[in-house]
Amino acid sequence: MTTSNKVYAMPPVVDARSRILFLGSMPGTASLAASRYYGHARNHFWPIFYRLYGADTPDASYEDRLRFALAHGCALWDTIAACEREGSLDADIREAEPTDIPGLLLAYPNIELIVCNGGKSYDTLARHHGRNPEVQRRVVLKLPSTSPIPTRQHKGLEEKAAAWLEALSPFVKGRLDA
Template identity: 40%
Template sequence: MSLSAPPPPSAPSLPRKSSMPPIVDVDTRLLILGSLPGEASLAAQRYYGHPRNHFWLLMEHVIEAPLIALDYAERIARLRSHHVGLWDMIASATRPGSLDQHIRAVEPNALRPLIAQLPHLRAIGLNGAKAAQLAEKQLGTPEALAVHRLPSSSPAHVVPIAHKIEAWRVLHPYC
């Protein structure tokens, strides 16, 4: 009779995290795509809801109009007035915490159907490496759109803010 070791305990399954609906309209010319909202954003149901995320500061430089001092609804209205839309590449995934490196079991958002509904879309800004990686898989190289890989607005992406601002300013002509 041989004895075998009991199977290892299974890792607790992580709950799936789901992205928020896109913020776009028929006049959207620039679509900013992140990966999957972090914990603070999901809890508040607000894009870029972590207070240390640089997104709103970066977008102030892109659209050349104040955003940080505004409440969330006013920020979104201001982005829309500059023809900027927001969404994420991931519809749902598992991830402990907020770091992109821990994202697993990805279900992508249906990006192509959304793009087809945006007749004035001219450019996509990919916020961070994970968003860029997923967009390449899903979109390839779209002929009619300018696609810009951007440094992540996350505070975990340690790059001088001046460098991030300079990189993100490439989006200004589309606003």
């Protein structure tokens, strides 16, 4: 007997002020269990995100983190709506069904930048929506995954944060008081 390990994405966090869309691939098991974007305590997303806007430490409350993101014109979502996966690794994703990124962009036309958090997010966006005019009229960046798992190029938080800050500084400049 085969059991299904189908997992589903969470709804987007977005509002009319959103200018930057941060896209993961599919939340890991800890994030899905908590119903929180980047909910694993060791994920580097929130520390890096707060540094982008000049804050030293992320808010303790998840709700405050979401308010902080929205107040700075940032939205959160994923490129995969549903998939088969055991565990949390992107490499284990099978039968991926894409989210409706073009539909989100139509509904929130102020989004001007799409930031893909890691290669799987970028590859999924490119494969399913790369030729869509709504995606093509935005700037799309592929940044190192904020997963705590080291890569050859980005060993830990500091190296990943440096790459994110360098790539995003032209887009967040002047938005510290948004």
